[in-house]
Amino acid sequence: MATAVVTQESLLDGTVLDTGLKVRLAARDNKHTKSTSGLAPKYLQANLIVLPSRYASDFRDFCTRNPVPCPLLAESKAPGDYGQLKSYLKISAENVASSLDIRTDCPRFNVYRDSKLQEAAVPDIMNHWTEDHVAFLIGCSYSFETALTAAGLPPRHTMLNRNVPMYRTSIPLNPSGVFSGGTYVVSMRPYKKADLDRVRAITRRYLPTHGECIAWGWDALERLGIKDVDSPQWGDAPMTMDGRPLGAVAGDEDNVPVFWGCGVTPQEAVMRTSLQGTVMAHSPGCMLVLDCLEDDVLES
Amino acid sequence: MATAVVTQESLLDGTVLDTGLKVRLAARDNKHTKSTSGLAPKYLQANLIVLPSRYASDFRDFCTRNPVPCPLLAESKAPGDYGQLKSYLKISAENVASSLDIRTDCPRFNVYRDSKLQEAAVPDIMNHWTEDHVAFLIGCSYSFETALTAAGLPPRHTMLNRNVPMYRTSIPLNPSGVFSGGTYVVSMRPYKKADLDRVRAITRRYLPTHGECIAWGWDALERLGIKDVDSPQWGDAPMTMDGRPLGAVAGDEDNVPVFWGCGVTPQEAVMRTSLQGTVMAHSPGCMLVLDCLEDDVLES
Structure with a gap:
């Protein structure tokens, strides 16, 4: 492994x-x-x-x-x-x-x-x-990445020595005073469909460091308002293990996109x-x- | 008043x-x-x-x-x-x-x-x-309603002796274990555009009881995925002060829809x-x- x-x-x-x-x-x-x-x-x-x-x-x-x-x-x-x-x-x-x-x-x-x-x-x-x-x-999110790796579920980007891809979404943040109008930024790690329950359970425990993934599945792209999985706004584009763009295997159950809340969100909200x-x-x-x-x- | x-x-x-x-x-x-x-x-x-x-x-x-x-x-x-x-x-x-x-x-x-x-x-x-x-x-949300009333900004439905209108939205909740796939339920109270800053500020302090409104403006209906302001899923349909359906004055700056997170959300998530x-x-x-x-x- x-x-x-x-x-x-x-x-x-x-x-x-x-x-x-x-x-x-x-x-x-x-x-x-x-x-x-x-x-x-x-x-x-x-x-x-x-x-x-x-x-x-x-x-x-x-x-x-x-x-x-x-x-x-x-x-x-x-x-x-x-x-x-x-x-x-x-x-x-x-x-x-x-x-x-x-x-x-x-x-x-x-x-x-x-x-x-x-x-x-x-x-x-x-x-x-x-x-x-x-x-x-x-x-x-470094915290839960260590836990995923320890459980034999290392994030794809770490295996490929790339940066995690991060995307702006259309999911609104709850506003507070001057900070209004922002949306979630998410990080994405592809996993096998069969591993999703374990991936969810492992990251669920890390409540103060983003916790459980917020969306998963190829159909989650549309729900999150992400137009192109191969064009993240931050980080490196996601790849299959054999080096193709992830979008080339759209729908593949061995490469299901899984999304977590991302610490770029507050920076993005502040800068906007x-x-x-x-x-x-x-x-x-x-x-x-x-x-x-x-x-x-x-x-x- | x-x-x-x-x-x-x-x-x-x-x-x-x-x-x-x-x-x-x-x-x-x-x-x-x-x-x-x-x-x-x-x-x-x-x-x-x-x-x-x-x-x-x-x-x-x-x-x-x-x-x-x-x-x-x-x-x-x-x-x-x-x-x-x-x-x-x-x-x-x-x-x-x-x-x-x-x-x-x-x-x-x-x-x-x-x-x-x-x-x-x-x-x-x-x-x-x-x-x-x-x-x-x-x-x-009874809590912040008392505060709004005390500030001279009584919720419309209380003045008309009706129930607050509540809507299912398309805004996803953060999932947790068995509770996944749910969306926000919001309550709505119309206010004058000129009063929005005060309404936001008054309710902002009630962090443990829903806090500041999460969306406002006639364009918020579309952002929240609410198709018809006159057809709430719970409560009574919203009215103008002179008894017309709120939708009859769509776009009016004296009747701006303001939305708060609603305590029906967890019940709805549990029941679904x-x-x-x-x-x-x-x-x-x-x-x-x-x-x-x-x-x-x-x-x-």
Whole structure:
């Protein structure tokens, strides 16, 4: 059975990046400057969004009202606080991320000014962070991918060493204040029809990191308003195991598209809203790696 | 300015049903046997769904994944427990409902057997409740209606002494285990376009009782997949203040349809799923009235 390869990264000095703290410190010192995919296996990784405080309440409610695509894990303990968190997990804030500095601890950041990208893939946001900024940490689907792989159901894109395909859908998000008019972004992993029940059951337990798939089947494309499975808006186009575009086997029960809520959803909602001021986020793939484990967020 | 009439009900012995406990005790003794609308003003009212325990985990996750139409307030402390609750509110279980007997404390109940209605509007479920049943209490929109009325924005149907119109939509719910394939049910209240921002802001605070409206505007009908505003699936058809069907003024900015997630959603999802065994619910309108106040669930 094919299994996904976990790449174990070492720094030049021999340090193995096998815990959340080590990845954060390496990012802080600019010793690790790229994707966190595959780093610190089993440690929870998070999407980062930093907003001016006047948008914080609407955004918090927005996440609460859309927990599947926007699972809120934690936020700044108070506006301006880049080191201490308020946890929404059953894990105490100290155990989510110790010795944290949100301004430096993702490998790379994007900076937006008045809803326009101003700086891409910068090493830190020291010069942009202000006393008025609030950071939000949002769940990421790396968690359930590890579980699927462990169960002998590795996601297709990991076996092909590609990025997961992500699609904009027509499914509306529940609005909250300034954040209205957005739609779900979904990630897609093809599976055999015969494996769907197991795939659903395995991911169901990861409630705070998107949880169970939200749609499956070739007919789900139309229900989600996805016009072309071979043209995702983010990530790489999906393939069959023998290298054809997935659309070439439309209807095939060994290649059933399965869709999950995706952490790009809140970023997309934020970027589509005309926010004034400076908004910051991790650079795609360069997540904030936490101290808690993926299995710590499992439903018992 | 028109205001909604709150009917204060007294029993034959003169008892005024002005608290949750008094309503529950009157329901238990079959002294109050009809709708709880307008009773015990400011007390939180809840939808009731009772399921065999094997469906409890899927249903709990289903509510967690769809908090806007299915806001879970509390559930049985353990299977078979009809008196003690586990609270999902920031209020302790003892303060949600004291001296509770779920088997008797709604004015009327419906009983379903293998997903078919078996008995309608029965006074209690003593003979159907088993050690294997789990009760779920789900938020209800009476809460934010009180707040809208207090702000001088009484819902249209209350002014016309009608039931709120409710519609099935095409917006998919996030599935969870056996509960898949369901869609949002929404309630609708027309407002002036000029009042929309206030209506949104007032209801936004009621996060555990559906919260902010999810769609508004005449074009929202199509987005929600509602074919005919004058043909709701539940409740009474909406009217203009001068008694015409709302559809007769389509496009009018003084009669803009505004839609909220509706507590019929989880009942509809349960009834559309082929569940084996005995399922119970309150009879429509005959809610479980709690000890906590609507304002106790407000976001601070």
